[in-house]
Amino acid sequence: MSASKHLSDLTARIIPCLDVAAGRVVKGTNFKQLIDMGDPVELALKYEQQGADELVFLDIKASVDHQPSALTMVQNVAMNLSIPFAVGGGIKTMDDVHRFFNAGADKVTLNTMAVTEPDLINQISRQYGSQSIVVAIDVNREDGGELSVYTHGGSQRTTLDYHHWVREVVDRGAGEILLTAMHKDGTGTGFDCGLLNELGADYPIQVIASGGANGPEDFLQAIQAGADAVLAAGIFHRNEYTVKDIKDFLIQHQIPMRTTP
């Protein structure tokens, strides 16, 4: 357990993640079997009302699809939502970044482009401030025990050294990292608390834990291991738990949470 010695009034954030394709929220099992889950604005408002602290939209078909649908969606979400939200997927150039911010996004998340063109992190940070850029790191523990960083939605293994990469993104100006433990993702066995612990309370930016949430206990463990925020998708979309259910559980376990009237 890595409790910070620094005082903080911040509450840990609970962040539902919505996978989007062609302007609709989809259940992202694989590209061939996309199940329509509904309208992004309606779902976003539902989660806001449940007490979500922030939302993340990932346009999982952005590379195949074109961006206009994503931009329209971002505009509609921005018009209706009164909590912050981040957008990711298909961002390749500073022009893409400008478009998303102009449409009303509060943050962008980069994954593949952060690896293939890391200077984009510096550019976004310089122009919009580090608070506007979240770098998503997909890490996998290989069979041999070593940690590898993946891109392209977890399909391509890179040669990056994980421990070096989590430092480099900070130096380049990322404001937060979204850490997905691929070996835990979808397994329903909880987050990789070892990785969270290892980053520690003094890691210089906030850490959003992702991958593996099966129940409220997993959120508790991730936060106790040092996550500043926890992101989850399926558990909310399948209506297994509401955001409020998770928060109520965490409050019972003495984790300060933002509550909404």
Next chain:
Amino acid sequence: MKPVIMIDLNSGNLLSLENALSREHQPLSRIQQPDAYDFTGDEILVLPGQGRFGFIADRMDALGWRDFLSKWLINGGHLVGICVGMQVLFEGSAEDPDTRGLGFFAGRCERLNHPKTPMVGWAKLDSYKLNMKDQYAYFVNSYGVPDCENSTAKVTYGDTFCAAVQKNRVYGFQFHPEKSGRFGRELLQHVCQ
């Protein structure tokens, strides 16, 4: 209702703020330069700010706002500053030590004394002013004003800093009311009437 004028310093999108402020019967516009609007003195100015202290201050100079705002403040005008838009109402900031703020509030911004910056997320306000008691506000900042006699709410991140300030009809919020859920929107509408 008094017109609300958003000062557009080109420092990021104003859409959320615009949405939070827009309501029936209240004129709302954004302008880039003070001479682009025929001011009567009865308007409510909103000064948002994303990015560096120095950048915002430079934009104020470049677009002719510094002198205008100094007079506005001296004459008791109504103004709401948000995030760096609140910070520039102070004397200066450790972020850009050579840049002057407007100096309406006494004090300077210092870097937050916490290993994780920027501070990102929600913190509970503890203040009876402006219905802020026990409400959660969304913060995104690396700098803050440690102390000010006009402080109306404080939060702690490393050390304690001013979450909100007020002197007469000048309101400052270090957090983002436009991103702070229903509470934030109601707060904004309250101080803009």
